[in-house]
Amino acid sequence: MPPGDASESAHIGQDTQVRGNQARGSAELTFDAPRIDDGPRLWELAANAGALDVNSRYAYLLWCRDFAGTSVVARDADRLAGFITGYRRPQAPDTYFVWQVAVGQDHRRRGLARRMLDHVVERLRPQGVRFVEATVTPDNKASIRLFESFAEANGATMGVDVLFSERELGSGHEPELLHRIGPLD
Secondary structure (H helix, E strand, O other), X not given: OOOOOOOOOOOOOOOEEEOOOOOOOOOOEEEEOOOHHHHHHHHHHHHHHOOOOOOOHHHHHHHHHHOHHHOEEEEXXXXXXXXXXXXXXXXXEEEEXXXXXXXXXXXXXXXXXXXXXXXXXXXXXXXXXXXXXXXXXXOOHHHHHHHHHHHHHOOOEEEEEEEEOHHHHXXXXXXXXXXXXXXXX
């Protein structure tokens, strides 16, 4: 998504209605925690995203069971429009690590990834989350813009450093650059 494409952040609750900027003919989007039966749909969205390392279906079922409280799905009526999976780091509980972000083809370039990120981080702030981390490969421009936009909107700095190099990841895989945003007010 280009800079400025993300919607303005708003205080959002567990089941938030998102109006505007939707695919033609779609209902209002709602944001909530994923359910176990969303696991196969998360896997499909990830597989169709193109730029993600796709995990097993089993992994997505576990995400929906064990990390539902730190993840979010966007629903467009009865189908999934997008998701973010993430967790609070055990050794740094003030840090939320974004594992994956995926947006369905019909909902891209409408600021949905940013709205989902705003939603899940706002839900976690009362639990002490002050930093957001994610790894992004250098060629993933959409994710880089997402995290830059989030940092700017929150008046936070974003540091970038190599977390895992090509040596650790194996040949054919770009380095994973750690984007660390914070502290959040």
